[in-house]
Amino acid sequence: LHTNCVLALKMMGFKEKWLCAITIMFMFDFQVVYGCLEQERVALLHLKAEFNNPPPLIGSWKEDNTSDCCDNWYGVVCGADGRVFSLSLSNFYLNREFNASILCPLEQLRELDLSFNSIT
Structure with a gap:
């Protein structure tokens, strides 16, 4: 054979x-993976909504359905599989409670930078 x-x-x-x-x-x-997973994009948008005054840096985080969180979203790094594995929120002026459960859909998240914030 x-x-x-x-x-x-x-x-x-x-x-x-x-x-x-x-x-x-x-x-x-x-x-073939094209861009980030929808549930991860939505989770990041929920995180953005948590900000009273979102920093201008995350203006790249668009709510448009065609916006890809793996493509030029500030502070977001994805792997080849389209999964978010690193998120940098350093110096984002977070100064209140932070609902970490918002990040649960980011199952492959390995790095989270929250430095230079005043999270309670």
Whole structure:
């Protein structure tokens, strides 16, 4: 069987090999990640809403559905899988209670910088 598969691949042209590769990707439910996950984007927007006077730096955090939190949102760093793994809120003038449960959807969050704030 293995020899037959190798021979079949050698006899295929470029188009056939490309079509075969695409078919295999769909068979294994291949997923390409484009941007951040919706629940993570929404969590970050809820966090933004917590600010009485949001710092201008997070003006890049847009509520527009096409806005990607992995693409140029200040302080947000995502991995290749589109998951937020680092969030820097340093010097954001946070000076009240901070509801950390807002960040629960950020399941891959590994770094959280809250330095130079007065969080209670």
